[in-house]
Amino acid sequence: MTTRSTGEPVLLGVRHHGPGSARAVRAALEQAAPDAVLIEGPPEADELLPLALHKDMRPPVALLAHVLDDPGRAAFWPLAEFSPEWVALRWALEREVPVRFIDLPAAHSLAMTAEEEKTEEEKTEEGKTEGGKTEGGKTEGEKAEREADEAEAPDVRIDPLGVLARTAGYDDPERWWEDVVEHRGAGSGEGADALAPFAALAEAMGALREAYGDGGHDRDPVREAHMRLRLRDARREFGDNIAVVCGAWHVPALARRSTVTADRQLLKGLPKVKAAVTWVPWTHRRLSRRSGYGAGIASPGWYGHLFSSPxxxxxxxxxxxxxxxxxxxxxxxxxxxxxxxxxxxxxxxxxxxxxxxxxxxxxxxxxxxxxxxxxxxxxxxxxxxxGELLGEVPEDAPAVPLQRDLARSQRTLRLKPQALERELELDLRKETDAGRSRLLHRLRLLGIPWGEPTRSRGSTGTFRETWLLRWEPELSVRVAEAGIWGTTVLSAATAKAASEAVGAASLAEVTALAEQCLLAELPDALPVVMRALSDRAALDADVGHLAQALPALVRSVRYGDVRGTDGAVLRDVALGLAERVFVGLPPACTGLDDDGAAEMRGHLDATHQAVGLLGQLEAGARPEDGTPELRSRWAGVLRALSRRDDAVPGLIRGRAARLLLDDGQLDDGEAERLMGLALSPGTPPADAAGWIEGFVGGGDGGMLLVHDERLLALVDGWLTSVPDAAFTDVLPLLRRTFAEYESGVRRTLGELVRRGPAATTRDPAGGASGTSEAGGTGGEAAAPGFGPGLDRDRAAAVLPTLRLLLGTDQDGDPARPTARRPDSDLTGARP
Structure with missing residues (x-):
C-alpha cells in the first residue's frame, strides 16, 4: 500500500450518486483518517448535518433551499444511500469527525439563478423585437449569427464522463462507468491503495480542464473560488489532514494555486437573498432526472442494488x-x-x-x-x-408551520405519503374518510396536488370518492409556497379561497370556488365566496356564463347535503341563476354561427343536467317525487327552442328535441314529426345535418336509431334525397355524428340500412298490414321503417329465462313482459 504525501489535503473526486465512488470514498477515508471532512454542498445546511444519523432518517433525501420571501424559488441537493457525499457524511458523523459543506451558499446560487432567468427573459423579448426589425433586411446577418451560436451552445457544456468514455472507445458513458468503476475489482482487495483511483481520475480531469476550461459551466469558477476559500479556512482550523469530497470535475480547480485576493475578487458583488434550508424526502424516480447536482442517473434502483449487494x-x-x-x-x-x-x-x-x-x-x-x-x-x-423508493425525514428537521400541520394531519388520518401511485376509495359517511377528503380538497385548493380525484368504479353515489395519490418531492416546495396563506392547512385554504373569490375574473370561477369550499369544508371562506357569487351573478348578463356556472353551483348544493353542510344559501342562488338562464337562453340561441352553436349546445346539456338535480333539491321538495314546476318550466324552454325554425341553428333545435325525448316530454309520434319537419325538402341540407347531429349525436344517439327504426327511416330517406351539389357539404357533419357511435352500433345500423325498409302498408284504420320478412310462423307485419315485424317464435324463446329471472310462474303471470312497440328491436333483434 502506498501512502499519500503529507502537507496537502486529500481530494476525492467522485461521480454524484455513484455506488462505486461511494465504496471508494469509504475505503479512502478509512485509509486517510482525516481530521475533518469537507463536502460539496450548501454551507447553510451545516447545522442540519447531525440529523443524518437520526434513526428516522432514511435516504433518498434531499436538502431543500428556498428563498424566504419567495418559496417557489428553490433548489435541491439529493442524496441516496449510494451517494459518495452521503457515505462521507455518515462516516464523519459516526466517528465524530468535523464535517462541513463548502459549495457556494444557497443564498448566492438562488439569487444568481433568478438573475439568469431574468436575463434570459430579457434576451427573449429583445429577440422578438429584433425579429420584427429584420423584415427590412438590416439585421439578417446578426440574426443568422445568433442562431448559429444557439445551435452550437449545447456542445459547449461538455459532459466529462462522455468525453472520457469516447476517448476509451465507448459510445455509452453509463456503460463505460460501470466497466471502469462499478465493476472494478482492483482497489478493493486487502493491501491496495484506496487513494490511487482518485489520483488517476484527478489526472484525467486535469487534462480535460486544460483542454476545455470550465467546459461551458459559467458558474463553476465562482463556486470553485468559494470552495478554495473554505478549504483554506479549514486548513487553518484543523491542519492539512483534511479530506474533500466533491465532483471530480472540480478537483483540478481545488488543487490549483490561487491567491485569496483573486478568489475573493470573483465572489465580490454576488447577488444575495435570504434562504432557508431543510431536509425533505426524495425518490429514486427523481434521482433519474437532472436535478440538484445536475447528475441525474438513469438507473437509481440498479445502482442501489450494486451498493447494497457487492x-x-x-x-x-x-x-x-x-x-x-x-x-x-x-x-x-x-x-x-x-x-x-x-x-x-x-x-x-x-x-x-x-x-x-x-x-x-x-x-x-x-x-x-x-x-x-x-x-x-x-x-x-x-x-x-x-424504483419507487421514498425516503423519510425525522420530525426534528426544520420545516414551515404549514408542513408540520400537514404532517400532523397525515398521522391523524393515517394517510402516509408514498411515491408509488395508489388508488384510495373514500366513504364520506365515515368520519376518517370524510377527514381525508377534506384534507385532499384543501391541499388541491392550495395548489398542492397530492391527490387527484377520479371516477369511482364501484359506486356512483355522492357519498363515495376515489382519489389517485402520489407524493412527489416537489410538493415540499408547494407546501412552502402555500405557507404564506397560513400556519395550518385549514387557515391557509380559507385565506386563499377568500382571496381568489375577491379577485375572480368570471362567474364560473366563483361558482367553481364555491364548490371547492364545500368539498374542503371551509365555513369561514364560504360567506366571502357567496357575496362575490351574488355580486357576479347580478351583474353578469351573458347567458353562456350563467349556464356555465350553474352546474358547479348545483353540484355544490348536492354535495353540501351529502357532507352535512348548510347549502341553503347556495340553493337560493342556484334557483335564481336557473330562472335567469330560462329567460335568456332562447334569445341567446338566435343568430349563432357553427362554433357558437356548438358551444351553446354544451351549455344546453349542462343546464339540462343541472335542472335535473336541482329539481329534487328545490326548497320544500321531497327527494322521492321532486318538484315538477322547475322541470316543467325548463321543458317549456326546450319546446320553444325545438319549434323555432327561424334563426335558431339546427344543432340547437335538434338537441332540444332530443332532451325532451329523453325526459319523456314528447308525445307519441312528436319526435318523428319534428324530424320530418327538420328534414323536409325545404330545409337547407347543412341545417338539416346540424339537426341530425344535435338529435342523435353523442355516444347514445346510435342506440336511439337502432331501437326506433322509424327515425332511422326518416334519416335514410332524407340522406338519399340530398342533392349531389350539397352532399359534400353535409358529409363532414354526418361523419362526425356517426363516428361517435360504438363500433357495434355502427355495424348494426349498417346492417339495417343494407337490408332496407320493410315493405308494409297501412289499412284505413291506421293499422299495419302485410307480410313479415322475419320468417316466423306467427309473424306480424312490420311498422313503417327498417327491419321485420315481431317474430313470435323467436320472442317466445326468451320467455323461460325471463320467468326465471323475475321469479314468476308460467301460468297466469301478471308481470309477463310485453313488447312496448311491435317494431322495437328488443323483440325483433337480429341474433
Whole structure:
C-alpha cells in the first residue's frame, strides 16, 4: 500500500450518486483518517448535518433551499444511500469527525439563478423585437449569427464522463462507468491503495480542464473560488489532514494555486437573498432526472442494488426480478433465474465486459423470463431499475408551520405519503374518510396536488370518492409556497379561497370556488365566496356564463347535503341563476354561427343536467317525487327552442328535441314529426345535418336509431334525397355524428340500412298490414321503417329465462313482459 504525501489535503473526486465512488470514498477515508471532512454542498445546511444519523432518517433525501420571501424559488441537493457525499457524511458523523459543506451558499446560487432567468427573459423579448426589425433586411446577418451560436451552445457544456468514455472507445458513458468503476475489482482487495483511483481520475480531469476550461459551466469558477476559500479556512482550523469530497470535475480547480485576493475578487458583488434550508424526502424516480447536482442517473434502483449487494450482484438481482414477476402472475421458476444468470454472464464475456451489467441483465430477462417479450422488461425497469423508493425525514428537521400541520394531519388520518401511485376509495359517511377528503380538497385548493380525484368504479353515489395519490418531492416546495396563506392547512385554504373569490375574473370561477369550499369544508371562506357569487351573478348578463356556472353551483348544493353542510344559501342562488338562464337562453340561441352553436349546445346539456338535480333539491321538495314546476318550466324552454325554425341553428333545435325525448316530454309520434319537419325538402341540407347531429349525436344517439327504426327511416330517406351539389357539404357533419357511435352500433345500423325498409302498408284504420320478412310462423307485419315485424317464435324463446329471472310462474303471470312497440328491436333483434 502506498501512502499519500503529507502537507496537502486529500481530494476525492467522485461521480454524484455513484455506488462505486461511494465504496471508494469509504475505503479512502478509512485509509486517510482525516481530521475533518469537507463536502460539496450548501454551507447553510451545516447545522442540519447531525440529523443524518437520526434513526428516522432514511435516504433518498434531499436538502431543500428556498428563498424566504419567495418559496417557489428553490433548489435541491439529493442524496441516496449510494451517494459518495452521503457515505462521507455518515462516516464523519459516526466517528465524530468535523464535517462541513463548502459549495457556494444557497443564498448566492438562488439569487444568481433568478438573475439568469431574468436575463434570459430579457434576451427573449429583445429577440422578438429584433425579429420584427429584420423584415427590412438590416439585421439578417446578426440574426443568422445568433442562431448559429444557439445551435452550437449545447456542445459547449461538455459532459466529462462522455468525453472520457469516447476517448476509451465507448459510445455509452453509463456503460463505460460501470466497466471502469462499478465493476472494478482492483482497489478493493486487502493491501491496495484506496487513494490511487482518485489520483488517476484527478489526472484525467486535469487534462480535460486544460483542454476545455470550465467546459461551458459559467458558474463553476465562482463556486470553485468559494470552495478554495473554505478549504483554506479549514486548513487553518484543523491542519492539512483534511479530506474533500466533491465532483471530480472540480478537483483540478481545488488543487490549483490561487491567491485569496483573486478568489475573493470573483465572489465580490454576488447577488444575495435570504434562504432557508431543510431536509425533505426524495425518490429514486427523481434521482433519474437532472436535478440538484445536475447528475441525474438513469438507473437509481440498479445502482442501489450494486451498493447494497457487492457480492454476487447478478444472482441477487435476478432473484429480485423473479419475485416481482411472480407477483404479477408470470410463470418464473428457479430454473429461469439460473438460466438468466448464465446468459447474462455469457453475454458479458462475449462483449468483453468485466462483469454482467444492466444491459446484459435486461437482455437475459427478456430472453429467458419474458420469452422475447418487452413487457416483463418494462415492468422491471419501472419497479426495480428506477424504483419507487421514498425516503423519510425525522420530525426534528426544520420545516414551515404549514408542513408540520400537514404532517400532523397525515398521522391523524393515517394517510402516509408514498411515491408509488395508489388508488384510495373514500366513504364520506365515515368520519376518517370524510377527514381525508377534506384534507385532499384543501391541499388541491392550495395548489398542492397530492391527490387527484377520479371516477369511482364501484359506486356512483355522492357519498363515495376515489382519489389517485402520489407524493412527489416537489410538493415540499408547494407546501412552502402555500405557507404564506397560513400556519395550518385549514387557515391557509380559507385565506386563499377568500382571496381568489375577491379577485375572480368570471362567474364560473366563483361558482367553481364555491364548490371547492364545500368539498374542503371551509365555513369561514364560504360567506366571502357567496357575496362575490351574488355580486357576479347580478351583474353578469351573458347567458353562456350563467349556464356555465350553474352546474358547479348545483353540484355544490348536492354535495353540501351529502357532507352535512348548510347549502341553503347556495340553493337560493342556484334557483335564481336557473330562472335567469330560462329567460335568456332562447334569445341567446338566435343568430349563432357553427362554433357558437356548438358551444351553446354544451351549455344546453349542462343546464339540462343541472335542472335535473336541482329539481329534487328545490326548497320544500321531497327527494322521492321532486318538484315538477322547475322541470316543467325548463321543458317549456326546450319546446320553444325545438319549434323555432327561424334563426335558431339546427344543432340547437335538434338537441332540444332530443332532451325532451329523453325526459319523456314528447308525445307519441312528436319526435318523428319534428324530424320530418327538420328534414323536409325545404330545409337547407347543412341545417338539416346540424339537426341530425344535435338529435342523435353523442355516444347514445346510435342506440336511439337502432331501437326506433322509424327515425332511422326518416334519416335514410332524407340522406338519399340530398342533392349531389350539397352532399359534400353535409358529409363532414354526418361523419362526425356517426363516428361517435360504438363500433357495434355502427355495424348494426349498417346492417339495417343494407337490408332496407320493410315493405308494409297501412289499412284505413291506421293499422299495419302485410307480410313479415322475419320468417316466423306467427309473424306480424312490420311498422313503417327498417327491419321485420315481431317474430313470435323467436320472442317466445326468451320467455323461460325471463320467468326465471323475475321469479314468476308460467301460468297466469301478471308481470309477463310485453313488447312496448311491435317494431322495437328488443323483440325483433337480429341474433
Amino acid at each position: 457480492d454476487r450482484p447478478v444472482e441477487r438481482w435476478m432473484t429480485k426480478v423473479a419475485g416481482v414477476l411472480r407477483d404479477e402472475d408470470y410463470a418464473v421458476s428457479s430454473a429461469h433465474v439460473i438460466e438468466a444468470v448464465r446468459l447474462a454472464e455469457g453475454l458479458a464475456t462475449v462483449r468483453g465486459r468485466p462483469l454482467a451489467g444492466l444491459t446484459e441483465a435486461d437482455d437475459a430477462i427478456r430472453a429467458v423470463m419474458g420469452d422475447g417479450s418487452d413487457a416483463p422488461s418494462l415492468l422491471i425497469h419501472d419497479r426495480l431499475v428506477v
